[in-house]
Amino acid sequence: MKIGMRIEMGIGMGMKAQIRNTIVLFIMMLFLNGCVNQHPEGEGGMRMAAADISTDTIETMLEITDPQEEAAVKAAKAMVQSMDREPRIIATSPAAAEICNRLELNLAGICSSTASALPERYQDVPTVGTAMSPDMEIVSSLNPDWILSPASLQTDLQPKYEEIDTQWAFLNLRSVQGMYRSIQELGEIFGREEQAMTLVDEFTEFYEEYQRKNEGQESPKVLILMGLPGSYIIATENSYVGNLVALAGGENVYAGSSQEFLTVNTEDMKAKEPDIILRAAHALPDQVAEMFQEDFKTNDIWKHFKAVENGRVFDLTYELFGMSATFRYPEALEELQPLLYPASGAAAQKTTETSALAPHVNETSSAAKKGTTEEAAYEAEK
Numbered sequence: 001m002k003i004g005m006r007i008e009m010g011i012g013m014g015m016k017a018q019i020r021n022t023i024v025l026f027i028m029m030l031f032l033n034g035c036v037n038q039h040p041e042g043e044g045g046m047r048m049a050a051a052d053i054s055t056d057t058i059e060t061m062l063e064i065t066d067p068q069e070e071a072a073v074k075a076a077k078a079m080v081q082s083m084d085r086e087p088r089i090i091a092t093s094p095a096a097a098e099i100c101n102r103l104e105l106n107l108a109g110i111c112s113s114t115a116s117a118l119p120e121r122y123q124d125v126p127t128v129g130t131a132m133s134p135d136m137e138i139v140s141s142l143n144p145d146w147i148l149s150p151a152s153l154q155t156d157l158q159p160k161y162e163e164i165d166t167q168w169a170f171l172n173l174r175s176v177q178g179m180y181r182s183i184q185e186l187g188e189i190f191g192r193e194e195q196a197m198t199l200v201d202e203f204t205e206f207y208e209e210y211q212r213k214n215e216g217q218e219s220p221k222v223l224i225l226m227g228l229p230g231s232y233i234i235a236t237e238n239s240y241v242g243n244l245v246a247l248a249g250g251e252n253v254y255a256g257s258s259q260e261f262l263t264v265n266t267e268d269m270k271a272k273e274p275d276i277i278l279r280a281a282h283a284l285p286d287q288v289a290e291m292f293q294e295d296f297k298t299n300d301i302w303k304h305f306k307a308v309e310n311g312r313v314f315d316l317t318y319e320l321f322g323m324s325a326t327f328r329y330p331e332a333l334e335e336l337q338p339l340l341y342p343a344s345g346a347a348a349q350k351t352t353e354t355s356a357l358a359p360h361v362n363e364t365s366s367a368a369k370k371g372t373t374e375e376a377a378y379e380a381e382k
Helices: 018-033 058-062 067-081 093-100 136-141 149-159 175-190 193-210 240-247 267-273 285-298 298-306 330-339 343-352 368-369 373-382
Strands: 002-010 045-054 090-092 146-150 167-171 221-228 232-236 274-283 313-316
Touching: 045 146, 058 175, 058 193, 067 149, 067 175, 090 093, 093 146, 093 167, 093 175, 136 193, 146 149, 149 167, 175 193, 175 240, 193 330, 221 240, 221 267, 221 285, 232 285, 240 274, 240 330, 267 298, 274 330, 285 313
Parallel strands: 090 146, 146 167, 221 274, 274 313
Antiparallel strands: 002 045, 002 167, 221 232
């Protein structure tokens, strides 16, 4: 299993020439190595990334070894250290804000959110709008030195950030490993190495114990459907949900793609013959659940899938299986455990009871009750 991870960073107009040269060389190296960038960089932009890394060991998953990546982090760190005051940082998404909170960073601005609880530490901090659409007049008025946002929104947000004199960082939240790589690098840049190491140690301790649960077990073949009302796509191992399944030891039947999501017909899915079908929602989970139930009931091809015949089709909890990595990944992995490995009689019974094909209807998720607004549709980008 190969998983890529990165923190994507953009440098504003105040950089020295030698730092800008490092940025340009680093971008060239990434393209020569075949790194797929779905969010093209603007002039002066920088993406800090490593090539795909094997998850044989946790150390390998999180180790930062690329010399250009290290140089880029050191350059950003030097910029912060050269300031005669604490940097003014804006976090434009709930996930970015939570990372800052755990790194004990003060914020000059924070996103607004009705669907996610923001850290109490920032309750009196000015808000700058939603993750998808920060109010750039407010952002600019706060005179930020750095803006932190999720990489999934880079295409939309970077042009806006380029119009003001600031630095920006687009955090890789497409995987748990990517989140912790971002944490390590932010920790070094902003002088929070100790806090970052504490967080990394917590992940290491959890995942080492989690891996032992599945030692010697055969990896099930998994098909992941990501739904929106009226349609669905395939989630590869490059998506956050796909990353969670990979961490749990599942084999994604669409592994090997460079994309996060694919559009595939059901005949092609049937040819993959997954052992398990997992269904997740990008937004509006109740509507998506109804859509999946109707499609699996009326589309005749589904009844020929072994996963359907065996009752191994499951709807994942919306709050845990979104588009961006969060610190709730242990809960997500614990939810996956009995679904992927029903080794005991009790676990097997649990998977039968929680199957999306069971006669009962799952309870409405709390997140689904929070509306059908633009924020709900893009809360996955947090």
